[in-house]
Amino acid sequence: MPSLLVVGAGLAGLRAVEGARQAGWSGPITIVGDEPHPPYDRPPLSKAALSAEEQPDVPVLRSSEVIEELQVRHLSGVRVDGLDTEQRTVTTSAGDLGYDALVIATGSTATTLPGLTGLPGVHVLRRYDDALAVRGSLARSRHVVIVGAGFIGSEIASAARARGIEVTVVEAGNRPLERAVGPLAAGRLMELHADAGVRLLTRTTVSDVRTSDRGVEEVELSTGETLAADAVVLGIGARPATAWLADSAVALDARSGGVLCDRRLATSAPGVWAAGDVACVDGERSEHWTAAGEQGRVAGANAAGATEVFASVPFAWSTWHGHRIQVVGETTTADEEDHGDGFILYRREGRPVGAVGIDSPGPIARLRRALAAEPAADVRAHMAGAGGVVPARE
Numbered sequence: 001m002p003s004l005l006v007v008g009a010g011l012a013g014l015r016a017v018e019g020a021r022q023a024g025w026s027g028p029i030t031i032v033g034d035e036p037h038p039p040y041d042r043p044p045l046s047k048a049a050l051s052a053e054e055q056p057d058v059p060v061l062r063s064s065e066v067i068e069e070l071q072v073r074h075l076s077g078v079r080v081d082g083l084d085t086e087q088r089t090v091t092t093s094a095g096d097l098g099y100d101a102l103v104i105a106t107g108s109t110a111t112t113l114p115g116l117t118g119l120p121g122v123h124v125l126r127r128y129d130d131a132l133a134v135r136g137s138l139a140r141s142r143h144v145v146i147v148g149a150g151f152i153g154s155e156i157a158s159a160a161r162a163r164g165i166e167v168t169v170v171e172a173g174n175r176p177l178e179r180a181v182g183p184l185a186a187g188r189l190m191e192l193h194a195d196a197g198v199r200l201l202t203r204t205t206v207s208d209v210r211t212s213d214r215g216v217e218e219v220e221l222s223t224g225e226t227l228a229a230d231a232v233v234l235g236i237g238a239r240p241a242t243a244w245l246a247d248s249a250v251a252l253d254a255r256s257g258g259v260l261c262d263r264r265l266a267t268s269a270p271g272v273w274a275a276g277d278v279a280c281v282d283g284e285r286s287e288h289w290t291a292a293g294e295q296g297r298v299a300g301a302n303a304a305g306a307t308e309v310f311a312s313v314p315f316a317w318s319t320w321h322g323h324r325i326q327v328v329g330e331t332t333t334a335d336e337e338d339h340g341d342g343f344i345l346y347r348r349e350g351r352p353v354g355a356v357g358i359d360s361p362g363p364i365a366r367l368r369r370a371l372a373a374e375p376a377a378d379v380r381a382h383m384a385g386a387g388g389v390v391p392a393r394e
C-alpha cells in the first residue's frame with residue numbers, strides 16, 4: 001500500500017494528515033518532527049503563555065485520542081537531514097524513511113543577530129521551549145529590550161507591559177510593520193504601544209549586548225544610547241526551514257528561500273507537496289496560522305489524489321495590550337482609508353482589497369466574506385503586484 005510521509009509535525013503537517021485521510025488516503029501515514037512534543041499551536045506562545053502565572057502546558061492542537069483515530073505514526077524528536085526524490089527517501093537522525101507521497105511542512109526558523117546567539121538572557125520566540133525561556137526571563141526582569149516592532153515583537157512587548165516591565169522596542173525600519181500594513185494603520189497600531197507605555201525607537205539597531213554571569217546587563221544602540229536591560233528578545237522575522245532540502249531536486253524561491261509550489265501546493269519534484277510557513281505558493285509566502293492550516297489540508301488532500309486549489313483570502317490576527325488586531329487581504333500597496341472605529345480599508349482602483357481592524361471584528365468579517373466570494377482569479381488579479389499579499393509576521 002502506498003505510504004504518505006509528512007515532514008514537520010506542526011500545524012500544516014497535522015492538517016496535511018487530516019486532509020489526506022478526509023480525501024480517502026487509506027495507506028500508512030508517518031509524520032516526523034524534530035520537537036519532542038505532539039503537534040502544537042504557536043499563537044499562544046507569544047500571548048497567554050508569557051502572561052501565565054503557572055508554567056503553561058504545551059498547547060496541543062489535537063488530543064491523543066484524535067491523533068490515534070487518524071492512524072498516523074508520529075516520530076517525535078527526529079530530525080530530517082536530506083531528501084532523495086529519485087529514490088523517494090528521506091535521511092533522518094533515526095535512519096532512512098521511504099515514501100510514495102511526501103508533504104514538506106517544516107515551517108520556519110527564527111532569525112537571530114550575529115554575535116548574539118546563545119548569550120544568556122537573549123531570546124528568540126518560535127518554539128514552546130523558547131516561550132518557557134522568555135517567560136522565565138520576563139518573570140525576573142525590570143527592563144526588557146525587544147528588537148523588531150512586528151507582530152511577534154509587539155505581542156512580547158504587550159506581555160511584558162502586562163507584567164509591569166519597562167519595555168523599549170528597537171526597530172530598524174523607518175516605521176513599524178513596514179512590510180505588513182500601510183503607514184496609516186501602522187500609526188494607529190503604534191498608538192496602542194504608546195498608550196501602554198512602550199518606548200518605541202525607529203531607524204535604530206542594536207550594536208552591542210553586554211552580559212555578565214547573571215545574564216544581560218546593557219544594550220548599546222546604533223544611536224549611541226546605552227540601555228540598562230535584564231533581557232533581550234529578538235522578533236526580527238523567520239526564514240523557511242529548508243536546510244535539509246539544500247542538495248535535493250526540490251526548487252526553492254530565490255528571494256524568500258521558500259519551497260516553490262503552485263496553487264495545488266505541488267512542488268517541482270513529482271510526488272512532493274509543500275504547505276505552511278515553508279511554502280512559497282505562486283510567488284507568495286504566508287507566515288500566518290490560517291494559511292498554514294488550509295495549505296496543509298489542501299497539500300494532504302492532493303497528495304491523496306484530490307485536485308484542490310489553495311485560494312484563501314489572506315488573514316492574520318494579533319493581540320496587543322488587550323486589543324484585537326485583524327488583517328485581511330492586501331494591506332501593503334493599496335490606498336488606505338480611515339473609516340473610524342479602528343477600521344482601515346485598502347482600495348485598489350476604487351475596489352476594496354483589504355483592511356486592518358483594531359477591535360473591529362464585524363467589518364473585518366464582512367470584508368473577509370466579500371473577498372472570499374469573489375472568483376479566486378479576480379482576487380489574485382487585484383492583489384497582483386502587491387509584493388506579497390500576506391502581511392509578514394515578524
Ligand SMILES: Cc1cc2nc3c(=O)[nH]c(=O)nc-3n(C[C@H](O)[C@H](O)[C@H](O)COP(=O)(O)OP(=O)(O)OC[C@H]3O[C@@H](n4cnc5c(N)ncnc54)[C@H](O)[C@@H]3O)c2cc1C
Pocket residue numbers: 007008009010011012013032033034035041042043044045046078079080081105106107108125126127152241244275276277278286287288289290292315316317318319393
Ligand atoms: C510565537 C508565534 C506566535 C504566532 N502568533 C500568530 C497569530 O497570533 N496569528 C497568526 O495568524 N499567526 C501566528 N503565528 C504564525 C503561525 O503560528 C504559523 O504560521 C504556523 O505555526 C505555521 O505552521 P507550520 O506548520 O507551517 O510551521 P511550524 O508550526 O513551525 O511547524 C513546523 C515543524 O517542523 C519542525 N521541523 C523543522 N525542520 C525540521 C526538520 N529538518 N526535521 C524535522 N522537523 C522539522 C519544526 O520544529 C516544527 O515543529 C505565530 C507564530 C509564532 C512563532
